[in-house]
Amino acid sequence: MLKIGLTGGIASGKSLVSRYFSELGIEIIDADQIAKHLFKPNSEHLLPLVKHFGNNILAPKGELNRKALGQIVFSDREQLDWLNQYSHPLVNQEMKLQLSNIKSKYVILDIPLLIDKGAKVPTRLQSFINRILVVKTEQANQIERIVKRDGRSTEEALDIINSQSSLQEKLALADDVIDNNQTKQDVQNQVNRLHTFYQSI
Numbered sequence: 135m136l137k138i139g140l141t142g143g144i145a146s147g148k149s150l151v152s153r154y155f156s157e158l159g160i161e162i163i164d165a166d167q168i169a170k171h172l173f174k175p176n177s178e179h180l181l182p183l184v185k186h187f188g189n190n191i192l193a194p195k196g197e198l199n200r201k202a203l204g205q206i207v208f209s210d211r212e213q214l215d216w217l218n219q220y221s222h223p224l225v226n227q228e229m230k231l232q233l234s235n236i237k238s239k240y241v242i243l244d245i246p247l248l249i250d251k252g253a254k255v256p257t258r259l260q261s262f263i264n265r266i267l268v269v270k271t272e273q274a275n276q277i278e279r280i281v282k283r284d285g286r287s288t289e290e291a292l293d294i295i296n297s298q299s300s301l302q303e304k305l306a307l308a309d310d311v312i313d314n315n316q317t318k319q320d321v322q323n324q325v326n327r328l329h330t331f332y333q334s335i
Contacts, residue, residue: 136240136332137233137262138310139255141248142269143301144294145279147314147321151269152244154325161238165245168228169221173198179224186216201284208293218247226258233262240332242267246298253303267328268308270301271315 142148152162173180175196184192187206193199207214229243243262250256255263273295280291305311310331312324 135236136335137264138240138242138332139248139259139263139266140242140244140269141246141266141304142314143271143273143276143298143304144246145276145283146269146271147312148244148246148269150314150318150321151267151312151325152242154322155242155329158325158329159238160329161236161241163229163232163236163241163243165225165229165243165247168225168232170198172221172224172228182220183217186220187213201286204286204294205290208290208297211297214297222247222256222258226262229262249299249304249307251299251303253299253306255307265309266307267310267312268301268304269312269314270305271313273301275315 140148140151152164156162173183175198180198183198183203187203191199191203191206203217207217233241233243245259245262248255248259248263248266255266276295277288277291280286280294281288286294310328312321312328314321
């Protein structure tokens with residue numbers, strides 16, 4: 135089965151691209167959604183996060199406050215590394231389980247951190263993908279979406295963007311690219327063309 139690794143910077147439009155593939159009958163494995171499920175309130179996986187980062191990463195009802203956690207890790211490389219080393223193996227295990235149940239002709243794996251700084255796919259993810267699909271958009275569009283969608287400041291948005299690999303590093307490894315600087319219809323047209331291509335290979 136063909137496994138497409140979908141990636142791109144934060145707020146680049148990966149969810150929109152995934153939705154269009156899903157509408158074509160293609161199953162999606164979403165690393166972010168897996169992480170949200172793993173760290174739901176009272177989860178055994180949430181406790182080590184609280185022990186490490188403190189109770190202030192929890193919202194009043196006990197769920198993970200991703201914004202509070204982000205304020206810590208996106209301005210501190212060591213804390214981000216700790217979070218990644220803890221959470222990534224858990225997410226990988228669930229992705230493997232979901233892959234074993236895929237029924238569509240190919241699968242999209244939405245993995246925001248598929249490409250590290252230095253333009254490398256981490257060893258732990260190399261077996262998950264056959265091709266890399268990068269969604270690109272202008273940084274100004276990313277910042278605008280982060281501020282509007284997540285209620286973050288421009289400075290916080292830039293911290294998040296700069297904590298990830300650059301667009302140039304992502305494009306260096308891309309097999310396929312979707313340009314999300316135009317309209318949603320334009321994005322859908324690009325998805326449709328890739329869908330035809332992916333089925334052919």
